[in-house]
Amino acid sequence: MPLIIRLLWLLIVGILAHSCNAQNYINTTVFDPLKYVNQLIGTDNGGNVFAGATRPYGMAKAVADVDGQNTAGFSTDGRNVTGFSHMHDSGTGGNPSLGNFPLFPQYCPGDEINNCNFLKGARKTSYVRSSVVATPGYFAIELGTGIKAEMTVTEHAALYHFEFPVGANGTGTNPLISLDLTDLNASRQNASVSVDSDGRIKGNGTFLPSFGSGSFISHFCADFQGANIKDTGIWVNNRAGTEPKSIFVTRGINAFYLEAGSFVSFERPANGVISARVGVSFISEEKACRNAETEIPGEKWDFDGIKKSAEEAWREKLSVVSVNATGVNESLVTNFYSAIYRTMMSPQNYTGENPLWQSSEPYYDSFYCIWDAFRSQLPFLTIVNPSTLTEMIRSLLDTYKNVGWLPDCRMSLCKGFTQGGSNADVVLADAFVKNLTSANSTSKIDWRLAYQAVLNDAENEPLD
Template sequence: MPATSTGSPAAAMRPDVDWVNPLTGALTTSPDTACGKTFPGAVMPFGLVQLSPDTVSGGDNGSGYSADMTTIEGFSFLHLSGIGCYGDLGQLQVMPQTGELVTGRDAAKSPFEKATETAEAGYYSVELGRYKVRAELTAAERAGILRFTFQDAGTGRIKVDLSRRIGFDGTHTVTQQARLVDDHTIEGSMTADRSGGGWICGNGPVYEVHFSMRFHRPIGAFGTWDKDDVDRQAHERHTASDSAGFFVEFPVAAGERILVKAGVSFESAAGARGNLATSLPGWDFDGLRARARATWSRAIGRVKATGGTDTQREIFYSALYRTMLDPRIRDDAQGPERRRGFARRTVFSGWDVFRAQMPLLTIIDEQVVSDTVNTLLELTSSGKVKGLARWELLGTDTDTMIGDPAINVIAEAYLKGVRGFDPDTAYRLCRDVALGPIERSNRNDYANWKNLGWCVNTSLSETLENSYSDYAMARFAQATGRTADARELLRTSRNYRNVFSPEAGWFRGRNADGSWMGDQEGCVESNPDQQGWFVPHDVPGLIELLGGREAFISRLNAIFEQTAPEDMMRWNDKYNHSNEPVHHMAFLFVHAGAPWLTQKWSRYVCRHAYGTGPAGLAGNDDCGQMSAWYVLAAAGFYPVAPASGVYAVGSPLFDEVTFTTSRGTRFTIQSRHNSDVNCYVQSATLGEKPLHRAWLRHEEIMAGGRLVLEMGPEPNKEWGSDPRWAPPSGI
């Protein structure tokens, strides 16, 4: 649980970038808390390369690193952050050695002391006790560099594993090649297919990773290995193996440093070579570390928080940092793809990030949003993806999760004025999914959606998710003058009503014959008590179904009352912040005319569902969604229905938070007399005029200005409660 101590004057002068702790959430297994599954290594904002330590390869350990483990396998160039399933990537694993060559990945592991670990924005280091080597990592956008300091004189070795992949089951075979180009350079590639694991046990993309690796000293010896078969004479090797790679050796003096750098490409060897030359032309490790820090300082400088406690600042800036890891750049620095007019991106965890991470980026980084939309449209137009990708990874729709999150993101982007993509193409491809002829993402349920008015597989979750997507698409249609489509989509956006059981007084899944499913059936990663609140686009309609405002507030409030503080950091059956379906719930009170309860419970979640260090996340970070929730909630507002362009006002944790928008304006939320006790809004002004409503419009934020909240210890139940100031329902 976060501490409540007030920040010291010295801490207040600390640069914001130094509050970032990349180790936050870096657990993949824990009996006591949910796991963030983040990685602690070096990366640039939205960078292609994520150079990070590996403690584990197989199993449900999506980041490849868990802070409770005490040995390191090596350091690989590609990782995924916060994914909630068997992972992928993890290729090009580098490990320094001394003594006899040890080829096996497990056999070559080194113990390390946690006290020797340092993780900062753009930098990581650790002491490898077995080999007496200090390893340091830093990264550029498309390349990374490692500096190994050997404590003892002798032979220094760097072993490179070309078979390693996160999420594999130990039986996969990787087609690989490595070639000694000259006395400083080795190039090669690895092919990742669906055999033996990878994404969700073999349901992910097929892709190639190309690399160009250089050593700052001439290579003393070069060899290849395949399990226990070692060849010290070969200058290149082509093989298919589950355990193979190459090694280089150098004579080293005590305290001597060996530097190795590599560019990585998903396209070609030339691309990897160009990425290395462009991103990392020299050998100035400390200079690159400083540039990485400066780049991160500028990136997180788009959101400036002042006040709060030291703990809150660390949580806040670490969360903001994680919202800028994905969707990462995929294009090479050079090549024909650079002429398309946008940067292709990858790692689109749609079902997660449409809720808060993408809305945050619509405020502070419209270019990433525009690139993401263009990438999604290109994948569909090229025929690589049928419909629109829900969970895109390296140009493939992994068909993970439910709903039509790409529609949500594309519609929201257009409605919020994000341009840089063709709106007619975007509308046509979204319409093909929402209204046919392409089946919806819940593949076999499209006919049921049209004819019955509900889905029958994971009935409740799919029906509610699709209802929101149809609302988002309806607003897109309205904004582009397609009124007939808008009417039909608004009609189907009300399909959520078809899975509300009047007899039960709550939502339940339904079968194709109209019968109701069991009380706990029909949901994805949730239960009906949680999923049923996902009617973000028509809260007045949900209030009506529940029998009125008081009944709505009472039932919603009870869920929070029944969620113990310790349960906020682990999976539970009430308010389960560990997973996305509940993320808007604390802000629904604003839509019911009880904003003081949003103020109370958003603070409660911030306090109990987030902390510092490896156990600091209540669930998988899900490519930045969990972190984006905190950034927005701690700043004092949140989008219940992102495509509406409306943000519910909560209770800021800080005295001031300033957003520098993509359009160069600045929007500040100031909280006067703010404290742990003074968590309730007494009154508000926006641009020096009284603000009687407890919500903001997107255009008000983007225009810049200042929202001032007067805070106090007791709820002011008058402010924001008048029905005249209710948020627009949108339906």
């Protein structure tokens, strides 16, 4: 019996047999697994866990980014917030991953644009630890400046509410939201951005993966609602202006990292709330805008409806596992469902967002990394989510067809490095002996192709 299954059985038996003398008993009259997901477990002390808003296996992952333990964006280590970005990975080691094109809300002292701080190191601010709220599909936080942020997501877009308090003590009265042409790892090679009179910001950049070779291009499209626009423009090296309305930046021959981006300033609305919608894509800026407009439509964006839809998606996934938690300490059930939750964040479903080859097959990315996931997560999914794992295996096989080998690790459209052999072979073998295809008759695995891929891994070694 695989280790993860043994551990889960032991945990379930422990829950069922737990002493009724424990404190904080669970009331099983109405049992909702979402109440027992703690997304902040594992964000500190090297856990590298994504804490923000996501849908199951979703591409859009929104959270506050910090300047401390930020491999997955946010950490409860008490460091400073540097921005709010829309794509992340979870469980990575080494370098931070993604975090492209962060937004940052602020007031410019005296309402003077050049009193604003645009550089990451200058704009960073503390956050109120007690203000952090993280639930499936949702994340909220209050900055030390008093500005509050909450966010939720669809599959390919993030929706933010930034609440600006009334300006005081010379802090300014006109809110400003900037966008930075960077990522968490400052890996940007080049990037471009433009802003129009309606405040729509579009752009793209070439970045490096956090644990692999090659590069990838990411695109975004940001819109704003809730306030009248005062000014728009571009910033470079902590200086800003309303002309020009577009810019292209690169590292240059000396590899100098030029910090730059765009901004929109507003007249503060009566309720102080300004909404930002950010669509993301690996295909084009137009596709990023289309993703946002399709998934978050209308003249008034439905934050509560999108949040509820994300919650229902998670509730459906987590409800396939149920326990009799009568008289059980709540912390044990929280650990249990939080762990299951984390098996369904990545790999991420990038189907329709793969610019590298044309295919009718699913495409999953962020396999971080199969030499770990084959031991526990992926075998667990054969039991609790076989239909999605079937799509992942079809994606692995399609990657083999188009790249030449099964990946051992893959992220951001790039080939990851390899450790300890060809571990995707184990994933295929495990699914085969469990007869995974029969669990999802509408999605067939080509087992002849799978054998060919495994044989190729055994007989042919890539140059790198």
